[in-house]
Amino acid sequence: MNELEDFLALKHRFIPQLSVDCVIFGFHNQQLKVLLLKLKNLDLWALPGGYVEQSEGIDDAAQRILEERTGLRDIYLEQFRVFGSADRSTKEFIQKIMEVHHPESMNEPWVLQRYVSIGYYALVDFSKVNPTPDFLSEYCEWFEMKQLPKLAFDHREIIQKALETLRITLDSKLVGSNLLPETFTMMELQSLYETILEMPLRRNNFQRKMLSLDILERIEKLYTGAANKAPYLYRFKKS
Amino acid sequence: MNELEDFLALKHRFIPQLSVDCVIFGFHNQQLKVLLLKLKNLDLWALPGGYVEQSEGIDDAAQRILEERTGLRDIYLEQFRVFGSADRSTKEFIQKIMEVHHPESMNEPWVLQRYVSIGYYALVDFSKVNPTPDFLSEYCEWFEMKQLPKLAFDHREIIQKALETLRITLDSKLVGSNLLPETFTMMELQSLYETILEMPLRRNNFQRKMLSLDILERIEKLYTGAANKAPYLYRFKKS
DNA sequence: TTGTTATTATCTCATTATGGGACAATAATA
């Protein structure tokens, strides 16, 4: 547990009582997924998160945390809300975690304090992510939004709010260019929208709308071997 | 300066390095206004702000700050962004303030530290506000958005971001019911929208849109004494 | 009383956007 001791020793490096939590969205097999960490010795999962260094901007802190968990740089990132109700991180809960990990540090006031957490959501290309646990966790895995495991603190609420924000900004933020691979079919783009919005869309009208935005380039056809007309591949115009 | 000493003595009451800044919008004489504080002994104005108590939710802290500056309770409030770049509050700047106020406290590390600030915007009925300075300020006054004075820190940027957020959420948030008095004419509502959006709107189409939302109740006519047709008064339906 | 004037409240019509069905094109397979 040397890592943990180092961590506690370095407390002056960080802004106290302030954390950053990241909801990392990916899209795979027609489903929206979230990257989560399994906490060591506990039957609980948590969002990738961390603290803000004294000389570090909050967006930089989020990018650093994201890079550590995914291996990716310059990820698409949006601050969406601060979670700071008085009762969100109960001492009892943190205490439970600390007992298992490091009984001596139970009285360490720093980790038992109440935290205000800045919520970010990130959009990543699922296929490019290399999930990496941190020193508090054993695994780092993707979960379907529909089948989230038991989550620590108010992390379920944070994920929910992130999704709501994503829905609202879906049209204005060109979400597809971050969640899909370089090239994709119109059907894949549509099913991404359908998954996020949780509602069916009409093929014809969706295509009309997307093409009218003038943000897509049509590339060659994709021959999948299926017994039907081959769909076009698209990519987002870079501008 | 006893108040200031009390304030510094009570530092353990608050979450360190975290502040709340409120952009309080009002509407008067067809103009959008912001409530600002004149800092004592400095040619600078600042947003109403404060700190979060250890046992207080961040929204509660914002409401408390708002009540202290306006005398109003249960104000309409939205969290809109966190300002936390590494260089936003330079030590030099705070030091300048402290020199004037209280030379002994210059070395007080607490107030010289870097701050992360949660930005809220509030919508209030201009006519009901009783502007009240805090212990760091001499005056508390309304300013037109178009004629802001010299502002401390990054407060001009904070105000700008608040206005942008207000514009984007204008349609979904029924802004009028918070910025206008109980009853108002359609023209007043329209000029509120025009002021926020900074663009002219057409009378006929604006009225059609507003009435179609089914959120307004038409009351009696307003006889102003002007030599023309008297406009109807409206109020927002309560539901 | 009877215009006159400045607004306010509606109406109308063209244009654009959206919802929803229909149909032709086509890649593999029978």
Add this chain to the structure above:
DNA sequence: TATTATTGTCCCATAATGAGATAATAACAA
């Protein structure tokens, strides 16, 4: 060569929006 499962378009009814035109009316002037 016909069949099948999709994909890419087209068309039309309806709804929303932009923009001008017209009617109503409160005070005032003649």
